[in-house]
Structure formats: C-alpha cells, structure tokens
Amino acid sequence: MKDIATPSRTKDILFRHGFSFKKSLGQNFLIDPNILHRITETAGLTKETGVIEIGPGIGALTEHLARTAGKVVAFEIDQRLLPILNETLEPYENVKVINEDVLKADVKTVVEQEFAGFEQLMVVANLPYYVTTPIIMKLLEDKIPVNGIVVMLQKEVGDRISAKPSTKEYGSLSIAVQYYTEAELAFVVPKTVFMPPPNVDSAIIKLIVRDEPAVSVKNEEFFFTVTRTSFAQRRKTILNNLVNGLPGGKEKKENIYAALQKAGIEPARRGETLSLSEFAALSDALLNEGVH
Numbered sequence: 140m141k142d143i144a145t146p147s148r149t150k151d152i153l154f155r156h157g158f159s160f161k162k163s164l165g166q167n168f169l170i171d172p173n174i175l176h177r178i179t180e181t182a183g184l185t186k187e188t189g190v191i192e193i194g195p196g197i198g199a200l201t202e203h204l205a206r207t208a209g210k211v212v213a214f215e216i217d218q219r220l221l222p223i224l225n226e227t228l229e230p231y232e233n234v235k236v237i238n239e240d241v242l243k244a245d246v247k248t249v250v251e252q253e254f255a256g257f258e259q260l261m262v263v264a265n266l267p268y269y270v271t272t273p274i275i276m277k278l279l280e281d282k283i284p285v286n287g288i289v290v291m292l293q294k295e296v297g298d299r300i301s302a303k304p305s306t307k308e309y310g311s312l313s314i315a316v317q318y319y320t321e322a323e324l325a326f327v328v329p330k331t332v333f334m335p336p337p338n339v340d341s342a343i344i345k346l347i348v349r350d351e352p353a354v355s356v357k358n359e360e361f362f363f364t365v366t367r368t369s370f371a372q373r374r375k376t377i378l379n380n381l382v383n384g385l386p387g388g389k390e391k392k393e394n395i396y397a398a399l400q401k402a403g404i405e406p407a408r409r410g411e412t413l414s415l416s417e418f419a420a421l422s423d424a425l426l427n428e429g430v431h
C-alpha cells in the first residue's frame with residue numbers, strides 16, 4: 140500500500156483539500172516513511188498493543204500504527220483535518236479519531252472504553268511542540284494506565300527529560316518525568332523529514348512507565364514543590380533556594396538546615412547535583428522538621 144508520508148502524496152492531499160498549516164497548532168507533518176518505521180519499531184508494537192496517538196495530522200504516523208498495532212485511538216484538535224483523515228485512513232478499520240483537545244479530553248475514560256482486553260497500551264505521537272510538556276505531564280500525573288510513551292519532541296526538551304544529575308539539562312522536568320518513567324532519548328531526527336520544517340531540532344524519546352515511582356516519598360506534591368524550588372535559581376545553593384522559595388522558608392531557616400543535614404546533603408551544594416533519591420530523602424526530612 141502507498142504511504143501517505145511521501146512529499147508528493149502529502150502535497151497532493153493538502154492541495155486537493157485546500158488545507159493550510161496552522162503554526163499555532165504545531166502542524167509539522169512527517170513526510171518520511173523511514174522515520175515512521177523507526178518510530179513504530181522503537182515503540183515495540185504488536186497486534187496485542189493498543190495505541191493512543193495525539194495529533195494525527197493527515198494520518199502519516201497513524202497508518203503505520205494501524206498496520207502494526209491492534210487498535211489506534213487518535214486525538215486531533217483541528218476539525219479541518221477530519222475529512223482528510225476520513226479519506227487517508229479509510230483502508231484501516233482499527234482506527235478511531237476523536238476531535239478533541241487532548242489536554243481537555245477525559246483520556247482515562249477513553250482508555251477504559253476503547254482498550255479493554257488489550258495486553259499493552261502505548262502512547263505514540265509526533266507531538267505539537269507548543270504543548271509537549273503539558274501533554275506528557277498530563278499523561279503521567281493523571282496516571283493514565285499506559286505502559287510506555289514514544290514521542291517526537293523538540294530535542295532540547297528530550298535532553299532535559301532524559302538528563303542525569305550534574306548536567307546543565309538536569310532540572311525539575313527531568314525529575315518529574317524520571318519519577319514516573321525510565322527515560323531514554325532514542326534518536327535524533329533531521330528537520331528535513333517534516334513539512335513544513337520546524338525551527339528547532341527534533342528527537343524521539345522513549346518513556347517506559349514504572350510500576351512504582353522511582354523513589355517513595357511521604358508527600359508527592361511536596362516532593363515536586365521541593366524539586367522545583369531547588370532549581371529556582373540554578374547558581375544559588377540548595378539552602379538558599381529552599382529558604383527563599385519554600386512557604387515560610389525564611390522563618391524556618393534552621394529547620395531547613397537541619398533537614399539537609401539529616402538527609403546527608405551538604406547545604407552548599409546546588410540543586411542540580413542532587414539525585415532523585417536525595418530529593419526524596421530531603422523532602423521527607425523537611426516534612427519531619429515541620430517545613431511544608
């Protein structure tokens with residue numbers, strides 16, 4: 140079967156439907172079957188896998204997903220793409236398109252209704268870059284029961300998500316995502332595989348969702364408050380960031396100092412040097428010292 144994702148076929152489809160790209164919706168469509176093949180391979184799909192796609196566009200990735208997975212449910216915000224998707228995905232009976240903003244959609248209920256009985260559930264997508272982080276955090280924080288997430292995103296965001304401590308990319312996003320998943324930057328993608336080409340470099344990231352979070356903490360919300368606060372000013376010490384950033388921090392400077400000591404963390408260190416387990420020990424120690 141002829142692929143949608145060739146430059147000439149994509150141009151023809153867009154021209155026939157009088158479609159013009161909306162930059163504000165992050166519309167950069169894939170026009171290289173080779174990359175699509177590598178994405179589905181990275182996701183390790185089988186006919187027992189259910190797939191949630193976010194932003195099918197004209198269906199370039201969707202058809203590769205439909206060929207390799209058991210069922211695909213795709214959320215597309217742009218109503219103008221529906222007649223195109225009707226045409227391009229016509230040969231595939233295992234695809235359902237939902238015309239909704241994925242950030243507003245009740246994804247959990249959709250999963251319950253559409254994927255009962257599937258052994259594995261994956262999110263696979265070429266994400267709209269203006270909402271990359273909110274989409275990934277919604278999937279993780281809402282605890283959508285997926286086994287993994289394989290998505291195209293800005294390389295710079297992929298580097299931050301997969302960063303290790305003591306690197307300039309490591310920050311609260313690395314911690315938030317690595318708390319829930321094992322993150323790996325799978326491969327970098329050239330701008331030439333998109334129509335139109337995006338302004339930034341792209342990459343595919345693979346997130347394997349953990350059965351249990353990477354570390355156990357007494358209070359998840361406070362753990363994330365502590366990590367965000369610790370990176371508020373990267374040049375400052377962890378002690379200064381916590382004193383200036385935590386609610387009531389200035390009055391509780393001594394308790395913060397004691398918590399750092401109890402967690403075995405030198406107060407003069409910078410947030411970017413702390414591992415996930417050190418942040419977990421620190422947030423629990425702060426709670427024990429009455430800082431929260």
Ligand SMILES: C[S@@+](CC[C@H](N)C(=O)[O-])C[C@H]1O[C@@H](n2cnc3c(N)ncnc32)[C@H](O)[C@@H]1O
Binds near residue numbers: 165193196200214
């Ligand atoms: C980067 S394009 C990917 C298109 C297609 N999957 C491909 O690879 O060629 C992103 C797609 O996400 C859609 N989109 C943008 N914001 C969205 C949102 N909040 N919810 C669902 N879809 C969205 C856009 O309309 C566009 O079709």
